[in-house]
Amino acid sequence: MTAAPSRREEILTVAAALFARQGIANTTVRDIGEEAGILSGSLYHHFTSKEEMVEEIIRAALDPDIELDMALAQQDVDPVQAVRELIERALRFSDAHPDVAAIIADGRRELWTTERFAFLRSRFGTIKTVWTSVLERGVSQGVFRADLDPDLVYKAAMGAISATPNWYRPHGPQPIEAVIEQFNALVLGGILR
Amino acid sequence: MTAAPSRREEILTVAAALFARQGIANTTVRDIGEEAGILSGSLYHHFTSKEEMVEEIIRAALDPDIELDMALAQQDVDPVQAVRELIERALRFSDAHPDVAAIIADGRRELWTTERFAFLRSRFGTIKTVWTSVLERGVSQGVFRADLDPDLVYKAAMGAISATPNWYRPHGPQPIEAVIEQFNALVLGGILR
DNA sequence: GTCTATATCCCGATAGAC
DNA sequence: GTCTATCGGGATATAGAC
Incomplete structure (x- = not known):
């Protein structure tokens, strides 16, 4: 309909x-x-x-789930489960909006320095805050490694996720769930104590 | 001199x-x-x-260590140590040639589709082969997780490494050794059995 | 080896007819 | 709402004087 x-x-x-x-x-x-x-x-x-x-094009894809972004941050959610959800949400975006994901990743420099797209910077700033606060909580709860650098972990994870439009194809041979599974194992294995 | x-x-x-x-x-x-x-x-x-x-510009930075690329592949080197070296080599390139690392990462689509830069595709094809063969050897030796997808692990790791020019600054507050240390812990933790 | 001057092309955007 | 026609500008690259 x-x-x-x-x-x-x-x-x-x-x-x-x-x-x-x-x-x-x-x-x-x-x-x-x-x-x-x-x-x-x-x-x-x-x-x-x-x-x-x-x-x-970008706003149409981004706007729908703005309000979900902050949900995982300050809460008393299990940090492990929160990381899982952050990874899943990011990868499902690449699956649902592959063109927009590619445009944002590829046009990064151009978009980031254009006044018109300042909303993108603030949007990703929020996402980064959520990630790092979840990671910090996990460290202070002793569930993530103590020597872990939350800022760097975010940058590494987001770097890997941002590159997915280069190789992942929706409706291709590899279901998004399999990619999510591998990313979860990879990232969680890398940060768990 | x-x-x-x-x-x-x-x-x-x-x-x-x-x-x-x-x-x-x-x-x-x-x-x-x-x-x-x-x-x-x-x-x-x-x-x-x-x-x-x-x-x-690109050739000047890439050419010097062509011959080192294959060294870690077919050998009987410890897979764990081989992964460490692959990570260190890639990150030290970003440290030694930050401009070229940024140019390659940012110009990816443009360069990859230009006949003149076909040498880049073949170069990175070689690097990918080395990574995946090391990862496969680690799996078959039982030192890496059995359910690990070498292809995806390479893409994720390389995605994270390729993004470093976006935030890492040589001679900045964070020494490259610290970044290498964190990446090693992250990746190895993510793939070890 | 650098400058003056410009050819040539392609881009985003506009004006007005239909 | 689309077409015809074109403006104005900025890009790479060239030709020839100095």
């Missing part, structure tokens, strides 16, 4: 695929027009700029 | 810094000229194209 996609949404879908495959800067508005069956000039009836398309 | 750098080398040094900071596509030959104290047109007396600069 999904409503028929508006022309605007159709265009964003093909644009997202192009941005993910070729990178934002290497995708021209003429590319997008060609793929969408429209002339590049006509795109500007729907959008005011290419940047606006990028922003809308 | 290092020889005085040639003009060519001077230019490549500032170009590498710009490519690492701004990305290859976002760095213009005018940027490079300005930073090197030369006009953009004059750069073409030294180089035939911007691509040539990129290639020479």
